Amino acid sequence: MPEQDKAMPPKKKTRRRFGTMRKKRGRYFVEYIGADGQRHSPGYGFETEQQADIWLTREEERLDLHRRGIITWYPPEVEREQQERDLTTVEEWLNQYHESIAPTVRKSTLDQYKKVTRSRITELSTAPDPTEALKLKDIRLVELTKRDVRAWWDAIVRQFPDQPETNRKGYLRLRAACQEAVTREIIARNPVEIREAGKKAPKEDMYLPEDWEIQAILKEVPERYRALTSLCLFHGVRVGEAVALERGDVEVTAQVPFAPRVTVHIRQNAQRVSSGGGRTYLNFQPTKTAAGKRSVPIMPAHVPIFQRHLAEFAGVSPIEVHADSNLRESVRRVTLFTVTDTGAPVMDTSYRAILNRAKKRAGVDERINPHSGRRWLITRLAEKGAHLKEIGRLLGQDDSQTILQVYMKVRASRTSELIDLVGSTIEA
CATH class of the missing domain: 1.10.150.130 (Tyrosine recombinase, N-terminal domain)
Incomplete structure (x- = not known):
């Protein structure tokens, strides 16, 4: 039998005043009995006997200080974690x-x-x-x-x-x-x-768009994005919810002899997420709250916009989108209601740029943004006598205080209208 194939003799532990040391495969391994009566080691071997001896000496000192009540002894692995935390x-x-x-x-x-x-x-x-x-x-x-x-x-x-x-x-x-x-x-x-x-800083009073302004914007927006604009500015749909709509979420119901109805079912939203390398993508996820999942009837005057969109601009083929959930990455195949001219999902940043250009052409207040439609709709619903529960159901907002304090505004012309209504009941 070749010399190198002979069984190696077991390594003997070197007995010491404190702890034991064993040399194995060129490294020195040590252990000792701690204050808890268990064996403890550093979890690795040392290159030299001197390094191993220094470690045992330090542990012996910790045990001695513990017995004298000066410090509390912890196992080496706990002490190491604490040192890492301290750094x-x-x-x-x-x-x-x-x-x-x-x-x-x-x-x-x-x-x-x-x-x-x-x-x-x-x-x-x-x-x-x-x-x-x-x-x-x-x-x-x-x-x-x-x-x-x-x-x-x-x-x-x-x-x-x-x-x-x-x-x-x-x-x-x-x-x-x-x-x-x-x-x-x-x-x-x-x-x-x-x-x-x-503490939250006092918010400036957000601009409430006038009827003519959102009408003018709707006319100036490219036809491909007109249904999306209707959803945001006239129906109070959040932009993330609007760009996440799938074709099957838009329901057209025939009502003979009346005009057809369109109902949009909000089931999810899309949020921008930054990944490594500076890449940004839309992540499709459930609505933030249970109230966000809702059905929104489309105004009769806007039904033709949605019918034309379905016929000419809506996605026709499934595409892959991110649907990551926390640490789990996943991909879904969806047919979106609104897509770019290349068939890709519409980023909210891209839509805001489209909206800004339409605002300039329409000559409206520059403070109008996709979220302005929620303020406009909530205010108009309140003027028509809708109570908070009804407004919340339609807007996907279950916090009445948010509706009152954040979204609900008073149109400048409304006070004159109210005075005229009261005045009509009084005889001169």
Whole structure:
């Protein structure tokens, strides 16, 4: 039998005053009995006997200090994890935190969280002078203080005075991440405590478009996007819901001898998601709330727009779209109601650009956007006597306070109309 094939003798443990050491395949492995009565090792071998001896000596010192009541002994693997945590920076923890919550939030929501974190904490690429605010990201999490957070917040407010809502969202991201660190016992207390930073800034009164303005826009929009514009500006459908409509979601019902009816069934929405390499795509997902899933009857005057769209512009062949759910990536085949002239899904950014060009041609107020239609419809429904439950059902909004405080407006001409109505009941 060749010499190299002979069985190697077992390696003997070297007995020591503390712990044991064994040489195996050119490396030194050590272990010892801890305060819990169990055997513990570093989990790897050392290149030299001196390195192994230093590790055992340090562990012996930890055990001695524990017995004397000076420190609390933890197993080496726990101690190693603690040391790694102690070295974790704010930026590293934010990344870990967002990855940990990924299975519990929508992919589009996580994308927004990461975006605001980059813009206010870790990158600040658009800041005039980001140096001061960027200091925060390199501070070790366990050393983060209220003073550090206050200095960061003051720098953010100074650098982005016209973006209070984005500043607030950046603050909330930092606070949520640090609160999770408290829960995991990485830090003892949340240092992110700036009361005014978490408050929403008063919103400016959003513009309420007049009837003639949205009518003018509808005429100026290219015919391919006229049904989409009708959905957003006249029927209060969110732009993400409108671009996610499938052909089968638009139902045409014949009502002889009356004109046909069109009903749009909202079942999903599409949100922009950024992937690696700067690529952006639409992710198709269920409506955000149960109230969002609804049926919207189309105004009789707009039925011909939808009939023509189905005949000439709607998608005819299934295409693949992303339907990612949290960490799970998936693809669906759908036939969309609205597509580009190449048959691709319509990005919300592309539609906004189309709408902006139509606004200029129509000569209307530049503040009108796809969301303006929700304010217009809610206001008009209220004027016609609809109660909040009815409005919420049609708009997919189950929060009555949001309808009242955010969307519902008063048309400038409405006060005159009301006075005229009251005046007509009084004899001169």
